[in-house]
Every structure is written in C-alpha cells, then in structure tokens.
Amino acid sequence: MGDSSRSPTPEAGGGGDGERLHTDRNGRAGSPGEELPRSPSPCYRRYSDSTPTRSPSPLLLADGYDELETRSSRKTKSVSFHSHTNWKSDRKIQSAYDCLQANSRQYHRFFRLLDDLSAIRWTPTTKKTSKAQLMIEQIKEIRTGRNCESLRNKDFPAHYNEERIFSILYGDSYESLDLIAHSPEEASIWVTGLNALIGASKATPDAVEDRQTLREMWLKEMFEKASKNNSGGFIDQTTCIKLIKRLDSHVALVRVRQKLQEYDMGKTDGCRGRIDSQEFIDMFKEIATRPEIYFLLIRYANKDYLTLEDFHLFLEGEQGMAGLTTEKVIETIEKYEPAPEARKNRQMLIDGFTRYLMSEECDLFDPAHRTVCQDMGQPLVHYFVSTSHNTYLLEDQLKGPSSVDGYIRVLACGCRCVKVDVWDGQEEPLVYHGNTLTSKIPFREVIHAIATYAFDFSVYPVVVHLENHCSVKQQKVMARLLKSLLGSYLYVHPPDSPKPLTELSPEDLKYKIILKGKKLAREDQDEGEVSEEDEGGETKRNTNPKKIKLCKELSSLISLQRTRFTDLNTARNKQDVSEMCSLSESTSTKLAHTCPEELVNHNKKFLTRVYPNSSRVDSSNYNPQDFWNAGCQMVALNFQTPGQFMDVYEGRFRANGGCGYLLKPAVMREHISVFSAHSREIIPGVAPQLLKIKVISGQCLPKPRGSTATKASFIDPYVVIQVFGIPADCTEAKTRTVSNDSSFPIFDESFEFQINLPELALVRFVVLDDDFIGDDFVGQCTIPLDCIQTGYRHMRLLSSMGEPIESATLFVHVSISNKKGGGKPQRVKGKKTDKVKADIKPIGLKAADDLFKEASVPLVEAECVQDKVEDAWTELQDECGLEHTANMKQCLRVTISRYMATPDTARLSIQEENGVPFLRSSRPGPLPSHLHRLEIALQKVLLEIHHFLGHEEEFVSALESRLKPCLAMYDSLESHLSSNGIKGKKANRAMENYAWNVRIIRGQLDRLTTLTKKCRMAMEQVESTKTTLDSLNQRERSPLVRERPRLTLANRHNTTDNLTTYGSLGRSPTTPGADCKPKSILKKSNSNLESSSVGYGMQDEGIVTTSWGNGCQAQDDRR
Incomplete structure (x- = not known):
C-alpha cells in the first residue's frame, strides 16, 4: 500500500468517522443474493x-x-x-x-x-x-x-x-x-x-450565472408576451398550459396540471388560478428539464451548456455524423435553440439540447431509410416482398366480414402482394373465403380498389395472387374487368421476351400490376384443364389432383405461373424460372429445418410464397423470420391481426422507404455462396457485429389500453429488448421494473448482443407494465439493425395496432462495432497465414486448390494490414479511456483536452509530415509519460490508416483478379469433379467448400470497403479538427483567458452554489x-x-x- 505522503490513496484501516458494515473476510457484504430491507416510504x-x-x-x-x-x-x-x-x-x-x-x-x-x-x-x-x-x-x-x-x-x-x-x-x-x-x-x-x-x-x-440569465430572460420574455393583455402581470392556468406546451410540445399535460394544483395549494382563495412570472419560470424549469439529458450535458461539456465547438464534437463524436461543416452546426443550433441570446452566442442550452434530441434527426430510425435507398435494379428473386394473406378478410377466417378496406389498408402500408379468392356470383364474380360464412364482396370493387390505391404509397410492382374458382363464363368476365379496370397498369409478360419475368427488376416494373395464377400449357388453346386453384391443394401428396377448366382470355393475362410443389430436387430439375410455388407454413418449416441450404439455393432462382396453415382460423400469425432466414421472398401474414409477429413484419418493411421490397442479404443472393441459418459455423465472409444498447429512460408512457379503473394511477414499467434474426442471433433481455414511476421512468441499463448476420437482424423494444396477474402491453418499436442510428436517440412507441402513441418515447444510447476482443490487443501465436489457410478449405481438385492457393497471398496481406489498423485503433481507444466503438473525433477530443490540461502547452496544431497529419504541441521539453503514450498511439493509428489507404486499391485489385477465375471455374466444377472420380457426398462437400472459399474472398472485399469508409471518415475528422484547434488557440491567446485567475475556494463555492442553471x-x-x-x-x-x-x-x-x-x-x- 502506498505511502500516504505520496498520493491520496484510500487505504484500509481502522479509526475515522465510520465503522465497517457486515462483511465477511473476503469483503462480501452480506450473503450472495442478499438484499437490504426495503422501506415502504421514500427513505x-x-x-x-x-x-x-x-x-x-x-x-x-x-x-x-x-x-x-x-x-x-x-x-x-x-x-x-x-x-x-x-x-x-x-x-x-x-x-x-x-x-x-x-x-x-x-x-x-x-x-x-x-x-x-x-x-x-x-x-x-x-x-x-x-x-x-x-x-x-x-x-x-x-x-x-x-x-x-x-x-x-x-x-x-x-x-x-x-x-x-x-x-x-x-x-x-x-x-x-x-x-x-x-x-x-x-x-x-x-x-x-x-x-x-x-x-x-x-x-x-459569472459564466454559469450568464447561462442562467439567458434561459430566464427567454422564459420571462415569453411570459410577458402571453400576459400583455392581462393586468397585474398574471396569466390564468389555461394560458399557462398553452404557453408551456408551445415552448415544449413534449411536456405531458397531466404533469403540468398536477404542478398547477401544487402551486395553488399554497395560495389564498383570491390568488388561486393565477400564475406570475417567477412562478411560471420555476414551474417550466421543474417540468421541462429532463434530468438524464441534463446529466448528459454536464458529463459531455463539463458545464450546463454547449458551445459551438462542444456541439460540433457531440454531433461527430457521439452521433456519428460525418462531413459536418461549421455552418451546418450553426444552422442546427439556430433551428433548435429557443433562447435568442444563446442563438446569438452560438450556444445551446438545455431546452435547445432537449429539442434536438427529441427531433426527427435524433430518431433511432435512420432518416436515410425513410426513402428508397437500396439497389432496385436486381432480379425480383433477390428481394423480400411484403405479402398479405386473404387480404379481403378483416377478422377471422370462418365468419368474419370481407371488405375492400382490407386492400386499401395493406396497400397504404406498402404491401406489394395481395390475394383475391374469386368465386362465381349470380351475375359477376365475388370475392370471399370459400366454404365458410365470411361475407362476400364484388370482384369489380376489389380490382377497382387495387387500381386506385396500388401506387399511392409505393411505385414498385404489385402482385395480385388470383385464386380462381370460377366457371369459364365468369372467368371471361374476370378477364374483361381486369383489362378495363387496370388499364395500362396491367403487365403482361411477352412470350418472346429475352428475360423471364423473375429476372426483371422492381425498377423495370414500376407502376405495374402483375397477375399470378394458373396458366394454360399452350397459348393456342381456347380453354383447357389445370390443377385445382386451392392453395392448400398444391402441396398435398396427391397423384390425381382435382382439375378445373381455364379459359384462354384469363390465362393470357397471367404473368407469374403457379405450379405444384413436390420436393426441392424435382423443382431444381423441372421447374421453370417463370413459375413459382406456394408452400404452407408446415411444409416450409419442415424444409427450413431438414434442408436449409437447399431451400436457400432454391430461392436464389425461384420465387416462393409461404402462407399460414389452414388451422389458423383465428387469423393468427407465425414468425415470418423463420422463412426470411430461408430466403423465401413472399412470406404472407394476416395483416388484420396485430401482435408480436405483425410488429416484426411491419418493422422489417419500414426499411428502404417502406416501398415493400427489401434486398436480401448477399449470402442469399450470390450464385456461389453457402449459407444455412441453422449452421453453428461462422458465416463465411460476414463479420459479426457487437450491438450495445443502453436503455436510459421513458417519456409519457401511458397506462395500458383497457386497464381497469381499479388499477393504480401509476404503472410499473420495464423494457424488453428482443433480437430477431438467424437462430444464433435470437435473444432477449429486459430491464428491471421501475415501480410507481409512471410516465417518466429512468432505467439506465446496458445490454450487449452479438449479431452474426446483421443484414437479417431486427431489434424490438417492448414496454410492459409489471403486474402480479399479467404484464400488460404499453408500447413497442421494431427496427431493422441496418436502420438503427448510433448515438443518443429517441424512438417513438407504437400501440398494439401499430399506431403512434402520443408523445410516448424511449431514450437510448446505441453503439455498433465489429466483434472484437476487449482490452489491449493480444499477441497471437503463429503467423497470420495460418489463420487464412484455416479459412480456405480444400477442394480435392488440384486446379481448384491452386486457384485458392494463389488467392491466399493477397488475402494474407489484406488481413494483416486491416488487423494492424484495427489493433492500432483499439490501442488508441484504450489509451484515451474510451469504448471500442469510439471514433477518431472522440479520441481527438480526449487527446486535445489532456494536452491543454498539461502545464506549458501554449499551442496545438495539425501538421502534415510525409502526407500524414500529426497533432503537434508547442510545449517545450519532454511530454509526461501518460501524454507521450497517447501521442505514440495517435501517431501509430494515423500511420496505419495512411498506409492502408495508400494500398487499399492494390488489395482490392489483387483480390478481384484472383476472384474472377474462381467464379469462371464454378460452372464447370461439377464436370471436373466427376472426371476426376469425385462423386456423391465427396463431390457435394467439394462444391460446398468451393462456395465457402469464394465467399471468404468476397467477404474480405466487403471488409476492405467498410474499413476504407471508416479510415476516410477518420482522416476527415482529423482535418476538421484544424478549425477547432484554431478557435482553441485563439481563445487561449485571449488576454481575458490568460489573465483569468484561478477560482479561490470561496468563489468556487459560491459559483457552484449558484449553479442552479x-x-x-x-x-x-x-x-x-x-x-x-x-x-x-x-x-x-x-x-x-x-x-x-x-x-x-x-x-x-x-x-x-x-x-x-x-x-x-x-x-x-x-x-
């Protein structure tokens, strides 16, 4: 133990003012799991x-x-x-x-x-x-x-x-x-x-007092404007509520009314119902100031306001914004800071900071995904498509009502595939669920609704799944109505087209309606027989399926042909690419578990629709994630039934502007790739990510819908975080319950999740009310991982029906990084080549093995350079005392603050040496050891980044040149294996290993692209720091700053005591x-x-x- 004269070490020993509490000899307070007694009162x-x-x-x-x-x-x-x-x-x-x-x-x-x-x-x-x-x-x-x-x-x-x-x-x-x-x-x-x-x-x-004055000046000015028509400088309670809501729209009315009642209790009868200026100011501060945001402000800026430089650093460092200019930061301050004097001084007080954090810019959902942002030029089979089952039904499958409102509602949600069950009517065809008691609606009204609302929300193609049970006579009526009502929207695929329909892209088919159904075998037939239209009959093991007649007029309008499914081998050998199968939930589940890789490969070439089992007569839903994991494009759900799985579905299709089409992960699209959602092996070429979520607080949480009058006025909320994705990623965690805290609970709990396939993962936040009988639903928000913004974010909670709950939000902090071990970089025994060789699997065919042997050379070089950059980055983050998700701006902020805290540091600047920017100080003499280590770590990462960016194009070119012959050989690989005596299971294993190796090379290329973006952003942040340093140096040279005396104990006490900002x-x-x-x-x-x-x-x-x-x-x- 250190000498007390050396440092203020808190050491063991007796005496002093306190006594030891109950501990054992190993220092454990009480027994494991023991809790102190709770008090029924606040203390x-x-x-x-x-x-x-x-x-x-x-x-x-x-x-x-x-x-x-x-x-x-x-x-x-x-x-x-x-x-x-x-x-x-x-x-x-x-x-x-x-x-x-x-x-x-x-x-x-x-x-x-x-x-x-x-x-x-x-x-x-x-x-x-x-x-x-x-x-x-x-x-x-x-x-x-x-x-x-x-x-x-x-x-x-x-x-x-x-x-x-x-x-x-x-x-x-x-x-x-x-x-x-x-x-x-x-x-x-x-x-x-x-x-x-x-x-x-x-x-x-007097700095803090100035900030206090700015806020009070603004509030006083607002009060005076509101009370100018009232004598005596008072406002009534109605005016007060309106003014507070105008100044802060996120304040809960219940809280304002409660505070007004508290103020009235201490007044005489003549003064009740009236609020003066000081009361209004105090009330607004008490109601509108959120402690967790105030604490964040203090912890980030060491003061209760943000300067222009502080806010710039916050946006780049914490919120991960890139390419920010000073003008943009000033514009943001002017947009959200309500106090005129603070705007003039380019400062952000607590009210402006809260407004910013509550704005759309700080929503957890990335604004980039509010519009179409994915490549829409790929074949249809490469997309997940939002699909509705029995769209006409509003309730259950047996006796519920049918309505065109079902089509209007789902199309407004971005649904791109709807189902129409058509039966004979007295004069015209009708739409209803056959052989049930559901009500009936005219086919004409359904098609008219589809034509009217199909492209109000999304311009991409709509697939109309026609289940035809009509006679030939009424089929001709159907064909006539389809042509007349759909008009130019109706797409009929030309028989002589060089591309099948499934190879066309959503971009090619914008504003088009595609009909899916049974089709005659020959176009020259006037009518003919086809297998039954009932969807459930298409997967029955029936050698003699029921036949129905189909007329030429309707058949010629069908572009997506339905076909019966027997097994994957038959489909691979006999199914045409323009045909698609509909699989029941049970059949799809069996295939997804027994042959997951084969089902993924099938869905790279063919469209597949999955629909609920007929036993779901209550219109309940299955988990759609199970079938997205298998690459199935059209996973149909009962949109009329809310619940967890509908939340997941709607959350998934919020991405890409909600257009109803989502690009599948690369491993599910690439011709040469191997993927099984149920495999315990790593996914080749995909870097796992570490998702860290801190649930900070909730705002304006309502009582659960339908709660009884006998239930307490307060709720006991807690938050459940669920991750949906491949089985290895599926997990959930929950916060503790915050008892009797009702609308504004503070949770302040953190969680970590490893995500192995980020492109397929969703995160669902659910707020529940803890109750002895059953935990009631309060609200939820489901977001794809790709759409989550990092940093401090709010999310808007939705009701059980998917509607926004007024003012109800969760405040969280999110960070996402590549999965990497914590602590300082560890030395790995053996050479890097050993790791790469372990990743590359043997084929057993000399020509193929030689190709991958050549590719392993640039793989090793790229891997080594990337690891050096990442290890240097980790070392800098550790030296700065930051999380491994910290970016360059955050590291520079810590470095500069430490330099400025060191005596004799007069000036800092960014200087280029051999093209590499370095942070230099004018401080004479050697640096203190802690600062020297930090300087070395910063120089090291900048050198590694500079070297990587200088050679990145070479690595990419080398890997691409090695990848091309591997791709070219794949098409003839099966015949090469056969000619070399490699057959059966050995041939299958060789093909899988070949696809694995190709994916490793592609994954390295993807990793290079990601690291390049990260490194370029880091260099941009170093460059932008020059402006900050110029401002800092100018301020430090100011006579006012140089001559500013240190606060004495007395005035420090007074200053802090006045920090009532x-x-x-x-x-x-x-x-x-x-x-x-x-x-x-x-x-x-x-x-x-x-x-x-x-x-x-x-x-x-x-x-x-x-x-x-x-x-x-x-x-x-x-x-």
Missing part, C-alpha cells in the same frame, strides 16, 4: 438506538438513502445511496468464476465532499485527515466503465456491472482512483456532479423530488454531519478498494 433512518434525529440533509432525503445500523457501540451511521424503487440485487451466479472467493479484502468507507467543494475526503483511514483526500482542482477527467488500464486488465465477477464503474484521473501523471458504485444511478450522480465541479473550477465566476428539476434519476443542481448531486447542505456516503473496500497487492453506498467500491491501483 427511512435506523440507528443503534431509537432516539429520533434530525434529517441529515436535503440531498440524502431526496436521493432516498438508507441509513443502516452499524455493529459498533458508537452511534455513527452508515449511508447507502440507492433508490428503493429501483433496487435490484446484482449478485447473480452467471459463471463458475462467480462461485470462487475474491482474492482480496474489502472495507467500508465514508466518502464526502467538503463544504467548500474543494476536495473529496474519505474515512476510516490510517492517514492524516489532510492526506486522505483528493482535491477537486487535481482532477483531470472522469471515465466511465472499465476504461482504465488498472480495471481493463482485471478480472471481475459478472455482478460488477460496467455501468457501476468509473475512474477519477488526477494529477499531472493521470493517476487513477477506480470506483465501483452500488448501482448505475449512483455512479451517474457522482460522475455528473464531479464533471460539474470540474467545469465550474475552470469557468469564469435549470432550477429544481423535480426529480433525479434515482428518486422523485431530488434537486439536480451540481452542488446537490454530491454535496449535502447540512455541514454538521460528517459523511455523505459510505461503503466497503478491498485490498490486494497494490490495489486498495474503497467505496460509498451499500456495495460501492473504489480501486486505487497504486502501492
């Missing part, structure tokens, strides 16, 4: 005797601390800071490691912030009081998660959630004090408060009613009590662990 106090005492401080009460009885005869108390409503034990056995005893000892600690806000002090300690503290002015930065080397290289049990971990870096050598809080909320409060104190210590004494927030992320002023985040107002927090600690060789809170630990990696 309670329990001492070693029953003598009532005065409340320790407003902060302790507001944040819901438990004061627990100590085992000492002394009447000192220990304080746990956690929320009763959010309490959840983190102690779970998740692996064998968790069953082992910790190789360390733990001790309880009291942590407190001094009254003058100058330092953090802890007890008990063997040090002198003056040494057992850390000065605020020494703190350089705060890191969250395991982003310090001392933590990154340590093994932690699974119950140490990373959201609970943060580190305080202090001193010129950037030593770290590593802390593990009892809960994520607890950690968030301390991180936010410390950042606020750091920012306050660097600001001018947004007034009383009304609640903190942990407990309703807490004040979110930076002082109140960490500082208690009653100075008579010594401690503001307590915990236990752990001591191991060179590692001293301290904590506050019941289970909050701190590690100091110094001897």
